[in-house]
Amino acid sequence: MISTLRSFSALYLATLLMLIGTGLFNTYMALRLTAESVSQLWVGALIAAYYLGLVGGARIGHRILIKVGHIRAYAACAALTTVMVLAQTLVDNLTLWLGFRLIVGMAMVTQFMVLESWLNEQTENHLRGRVFSFYMLVSGLGTVLGQLVLTVYPVLDLRMLTMVAICHALCLMPIALTARMHPATPVPAPLEIMFFLKRVPLSLTALFLAGNLSGAFYGLAPVFAVKQGLDTAEVAIFVAAAVLAGLCAQWPIGWLSDRINRVWLIRFNAIVLAVVVVPMWGLLDLPFWLMVGLSCVVGILLFTLYPLGAAFANDHVQADRRVSLSAVLLMVYGIGACLGPLVTGALMDMAGPGMFFVFFSVCAALLAWRMRPEHVSGEHQVEEAPVQFVPMPVSGQASPAAAALDPRIDADQAATTMSLDDMEEAMRRAEASAGQQQQDGGQGQGQP
Structure with missing residues (x-):
């Protein structure tokens, strides 16, 4: 090794x-x-x-x-x-x-x-x-x-x-x-968007909201911290603590998620995240050590949402579609990461820096409301579920090629040898795949 x-x-x-x-x-x-x-x-x-x-x-x-x-x-x-x-x-x-x-x-x-x-x-x-x-x-x-x-x-x-x-x-x-x-x-990878919207809507919701929170964190957590009176070095520690805690939490959370109900774990994460940030709404004057401690908790809860949502989606999708699934999950997460900083920045402009963590509470509460066990029918759960949890980069930065690197995906499904003509044809197929999914019987309710 x-x-x-x-x-x-x-x-x-x-x-x-x-x-x-x-x-x-x-x-x-x-x-x-x-x-x-x-x-x-x-x-x-x-x-x-x-x-x-x-x-x-x-x-x-x-x-x-x-x-x-x-x-x-x-x-x-x-x-x-x-x-x-x-x-x-x-x-x-x-x-x-x-x-x-x-x-x-x-x-x-x-x-x-x-x-x-x-x-x-x-x-x-x-x-x-x-x-x-x-x-x-x-x-x-x-x-x-x-x-x-x-x-x-x-x-x-x-x-x-x-x-x-x-x-x-x-x-x-x-x-x-x-x-x-x-x-x-x-x-x-072909983007079978309509198929996955019907098959794994809860996972897509989780990834979209996680993207909103992650994008907001990387863009505006330093702004929030400096508005609380922290100097440059303290701001860096505040942000680094969250990222490092999220990184270290990947493996224990993964071990846990392979042994208990994932929808419950995602919901628990969301509920705790919604509550734990309340002291940072701007109502209290917190000491630096407590802000760093809360930042660590936020990092653990926030940066494990993406891999938990991805693992939950893989529990409901067959192996031959997992390359496409990973690409769609990355896209949905990225769209959320585009929107989150814009919404949070506008809220902070209108109502002050405390709105940064109010936004966190609202998104986490929405996720907790959406991720309810009664919404999961299990109709399309794959035989090997729960599928192996895979840690994901807490940086939130990856490309569609990461889909093939995911160890949950069969290497045969991730073959990468193509000629120029084959590549052009693959691109045309990828562009047409969403429309084709509406006609090829890809219906079904997997998670809801």
Whole structure:
């Protein structure tokens, strides 16, 4: 196992550097704009634009991979991301910054596709779960380290953007110098949206609300913290504590979810999350140590919602549809991550920073109301349910290629060898799949 992880060291190092840069950028930008009295709606819009790029850039990324190959595609997108970050040091216009972040999201989803398809194709099936888990660990660690940079170097001038750009430039080196063979071009998973809306509506609801909360957290948690009087280093600790706690909780929550009813566990998470954030509504003046403690609890509850919802969905979908399911779940989660920061930013502008955690309580209460055992018929539950719980990156950043890396998916279903003509045909089929699902008998009520 050690030799396997060592053989992927270049991919893991590239992932770590990318996430350090992204984690640092999100917190730094929120703090800088808050210090300049910029509207929270603009802060939320920046993170929303980034997630919109992640969701919408996959098709463009596939075309780039087809035309130039993995290493060239990765190098071009890493260079573009670096340029977009440095461009913010030259242009002081929030509207243009939104465009920059959209482009960064589109470029980085291509980088994630390169890394994830590489890991997927060159991992033996019996090692897939451990390789995927280590990838998740590296992603979360990168996000945490990005916050901790601000505790060591708590400045809010343009030098921090230079550091972000350095991270994005450095992530080029492990891929450019790797001796590994190129993987085959990943197949775009068909988006059977109508089928899954009917089969796993509860899971899609859970993933959408989890995306709202995650996007809001990464975009506006630093704004909330600074409005509570925390300095730059304390804000970084506040955010890092939640991410690290969520990362560490993945395995024990996974163990538990494989042994008890998942809908009950999701509902319990949601109820506790709705209640535990009440002290941070702005009604009380909390000491720093208590805010960090509550942040850890929020991280545990928040960052386990995505893998719990994904595992619950897999309990009701046959193995041959799980690549498509994973792609749809990522898309729904990404759409939620686009909307959450916008709504939260608008609420904080209108009614104060306490609305950040009021939004958390409302979303969690909606999830608890929706996730009721009586809504689950079990009609389409698969024979192997409960399907193995798989930890997911707490960074909330992945690409459709991650669907094939999921160890719950049969490696035969994740084959990735295609010619250019085959790829074009697959794309056409993917675009038409939603309409076809309305005619091919894909009806049924699985979870409700």
